[in-house]
């Protein structure tokens with residue numbers, strides 16, 4: 001839809017420019033493609049700065065320094081290679097490649113801030129402080145149910161359980177179904193993939209970051225990088241572009257519109273801690289950092305799908 005239209009718009013203008021340019025050009029110029037090895041292979045994208053240019057393995061290790069401590073719950077699971085492999089698939093769609101270098105670094109910190117806060121086992125007294133324990137989990141530890149809802153489109157597979165798994169934990173059969181469709185992976189029949197394959201877990205999380213939950217709504221990526229113009233309704237509901245609205249897209253009123261509640265503050269703290277560690281600094285958190293007063297894009301009582309994905 002929106003993207004399709006823009007795509008054709010771009011194609012048309014390219015055609016027009018090409019037609020105008022023909023008399024002036026001797027021969028047509030071929031688009032340059034570049035290769036950076038496994039991090040980015042053979043695409044026009046790789047010629048520009050991509051995530052590996054400003055987010056290297058030592059930075060990943062800094063952000064998630066405690067994830068392989070013996071007391072962590074997913075020792076050996078998460079690694080830099082999986083994150084970059086997953087991210088590379090979304091870079092052509094703008095993930096970590098939109099705007100200038102500052103915006104690109106902010107987006108990586110923002111996305112990982114969400115991931116860190118959702119997978120943390122850092123409590124008040126943890127060594128290294130509560131922000132040092134992101135990527136401690138890759139699945140919910142003691143689910144009290146199997147998160148199987150009657151759903152005609154995405155019926156539960158026999159015996160499968162749909163408790164929280166992944167980097168932005170996915171709950172419920174219908175969410176595994178939707179995300180599986182998005183990734184072209186059979187997550188409905190193989191939900192365990194999200195705790196067995198870190199690349200798939202990161203792909204699912206980035207897909208969620210990049211994808212609007214409803215038609216005509218922005219994605220978390222859109223509200224963060226400035227792809228989104230608030231409507232009058234949005235402004236009246238105090239929804240403005242920035243990190244705050246990413247929490248609104250992902251969690252709605254489970255996190256937003258509740259004042260400065262702990263769960264919201266915790267996500268913001270991870271984002272800002274990662275900005276510091278990446279050398280950007282929390283002074284560059286951007287406008288509209290919180291969503292304390294925002295009304296949800298999708299209030300829970302009217303639609304459970306968006307909020308449940310991450311409850």
Ligand SMILES: *[C@@H]1O[C@H](CO)[C@@H](O)[C@H](O)[C@H]1NC(C)=O
Nearest residue numbers: 044045046047048049097099
């Ligand atoms: C690469 O960066 C330039 C300058 O910012 C931009 O105009 C161009 O569209 C980018 N190319 C791709 C493939 O994103």
Ligand SMILES: *[C@@H]1O[C@H](CO)[C@@H](O)[C@H](O)[C@H]1NC(C)=O
Nearest residue numbers: 185196197198199200201203
């Ligand atoms: C993990 O999943 C990716 C696709 O997301 C696939 O390419 C890769 O082979 C898988 N790795 C393993 C060890 O199964």
Ligand SMILES: *[C@@H]1O[C@H](CO)[C@@H](O)[C@H](O)[C@H]1NC(C)=O
Nearest residue numbers: 216231232233234236237295
């Ligand atoms: C604006 O908000 C009102 C009240 O929440 C809603 O009924 C209406 O459909 C919204 N309009 C648009 C264009 O989203």
